[in-house]
Amino acid sequence: MPTPHIPRPRPRTLLGVGIGVIIGAGLSFTVAVYADKERSGVPLEEIQTFSQVFGLIKSDYVDPASDKKLMEGAINGMVSALDPHSAYLNPKEFKEMEVFTDGKFGGLGIEVTADHGIIKVVAPIDGTPAAKAGIQPGDLIVKIDGKAVQGMSLQETVDMMRGKPGSKITLTILRPHQNQPLTLTLIRAIIKVQSVRAFLLAPGYGYIRISQFQDNTGAETRRAVEGLEKEAGGHLKGLILDLRNNPGGVLGAGVETANTFLNHGLIVYTKGRIADSDMQFKASGPDYLHGAPLIVLINGGSASAAEIVTGALKDDGRALVLGQRSFGKGSVQTVMPLSNGGALKLTTALYFTPAGCSIQSQGIVPNVEVQPANAQLRALDGDLLKESELHGVLKAPSECAKLTPQYTLALPAGAEAKAPTALTQSEKQDAEAALSESITQKPDLAKDYQLREALAILQDKQVPVQVGKETVEERIPLPKAVGQ
Incomplete structure (x- = not known):
């Protein structure tokens, strides 16, 4: 699905996690120029102060400073005061951003x-x-x-x-x-970047890993599902979609990926101050998985577009979400080309899941909470940065803020020990290697506890569920696709 048209010169809407600062503007330093704009809310007193500071720097600073340097610094400060994701892109940076979203x-x-x-x-x-x-x-x-x-x-x-x-x-x-x-x-x-990888984990059970969302990710995901079905003899019994440590990417790619598994229903909607920032994205189908069970894996490194896909599949009852609460990046950055060949990447709206839950600074809560079995991996997971920890982060009130997982899987015997406060270099390297291998190569079920339990649930097997202080072996029901 292409990025939606917005009646302004905005070529692309992005969901990646921040870059930073500036807008282009002309500025005269005489109050007279702005006198006729006083009724428009122009802050004349602040502009006078700015003009005074500018003049003092030009005349008294120890080294000569160019007008361009001072103006860009001022604009940098203005935009960086907004939130962590609004940014100015000079012509070179804007061009590099476009290359980035194309995957090279x-x-x-x-x-x-x-x-x-x-x-x-x-x-x-x-x-x-x-x-x-x-x-x-x-x-x-x-x-x-x-x-x-x-x-x-x-x-x-x-x-x-x-x-x-x-x-x-x-x-x-x-x-x-x-x-x-x-x-x-x-x-x-x-x-x-190869954004999509696909493997069969067991006869009839597929696995798709999406590392980030590029322009072609939706189409690649559909091809991956079709390839797995062919490899499975024409029918998949179930699929695991791995979005762990996926930092996001292009909005249209996320919407198209969610649409791959939905016949109908709302995928995501946005709310902002201006009329054209309020949008809805709906599924049109078909479900390429033909209603087979679906589990989505997330963790604290799953952000923005990954959260939109997860929220849609969870709220529409299409998938069971398993893992840890996601990053919480739920703001819309609209890229507005500027006359100098650069662009302003400005936060213009917030994303909401089909159930009306704000993603911003809260993230997606999994249906099934699973912590890594390895103590070192649990320590790494605890270190993951969250949107809510960023300076100047936008807060979004939500009725969904108190959501909690429906199930918590008990860790295997011997894995309950508290994660160490200081890990040796060897332990860190072992943990990093296990995490890297689990998301870049064909997964090793013996090492990836979260994936192993997801496959067991997909196969309708009993798993260890924490009930109070007790561990109970039980089957966790999977959502059934509507109309299947």
């Missing part, structure tokens, strides 16, 4: 955001230099090629991480539960 770009393959001047990792993208180097959600990037990033804008750090394919870059990161910083050397590459 240069760099490391890492999704980052800024919080109080700190660069935090939301998620590495499967199969990229960042993922292969062991970078994990929750990592803090403190230096790039030995240069401290404290005080830099998010866009400046992104620009530093991009570069000529084949060139080396050194990142110094701080990781929760670890006392010493890590120094990682990566090789930049042209990132050709």
Whole structure:
């Protein structure tokens, strides 16, 4: 499904997690120019103060400062004061963003955001230099090629991480539960992201991993379902859709992916201040899975478009959601081209699931809560950054804020011990390798507890459910597709 038309010059609506700051505007520093606009709410007193500060910097600052530098800095400050995801893109950055959403770009393959001047990792993208180097959600990037990033804008750090394919870059990161910083050397590459991977986990039971949402992800998902059906002899008994650590992407791709498994029903709707920011996206079908049971896997690194897909399939009763509460990025960024060839990425609305639940800063609550069985993996999961922790985050009141999982799966015997507060380097590497392998290669059910339990539920087997302090073996019912 293509990105919806909006009657403004807005080529694309995105759901990725933030980049940062600026708008283009002309500004005269005389009150007279604005006098006729006083009735329009123009803040004359604040503009006078701005003009005064601008003049003092031009005349008294120790080094000469160009008008362009000062104006861009001022605009940066204005936009960054709004929320973590509004951003100005200069012509070069705007062009790179368009290449990124097409699935081919240069760099490391890492999704980052800024919080109080700190660069935090939301998620590495499967199969990229960042993922292969062991970078994990929750990592803090403190230096790039030995240069401290404290005080830099998010866009400046992104620009530093991009570069000529084949060139080396050194990142110094701080990781929760670890006392010493890590120094990682990566090789930049042209990132050709394979957003969809598909395997048969057992005869008749399929698995699709979506690492992020690009323009072609919806079509690739449909082809993956058809390929799995053919491999299964023409019929799938059930499917697991893995959206763990999926940082989001293009709105239309998320809507199209949800539509792959729905015959009808609401997928998502938006609310904003202006009329054309209120939109609804409905499913048109057909359900390519033909009503076979569906389970969606999420965790704290599942964000934006991944949350829209999950919320739609959960609220429409099409899928059982299993894992941990998602990231909580439920705001709409509209990309508005500017006359200088750049663009303003501005938050214009919030997303709501079919049941009327706001995703923003709250995330999607799974039907079945499952914590990783491995103590190290549980520690990593606890380190995942949440939207609600970001500086300046938008809050969205919701009647759904108090939702809780219907079931909690008990951890296997021997896995109940509390996660350690400090992990050794070896333990961290083992945990990272297990997590990376579980989402980039054909999954190993022996290592991936969450996936193993999802398959058991899909096969109508009993699983260990926590009831108070007791563990009860029982079957968890799966939603049935409407009309099947």
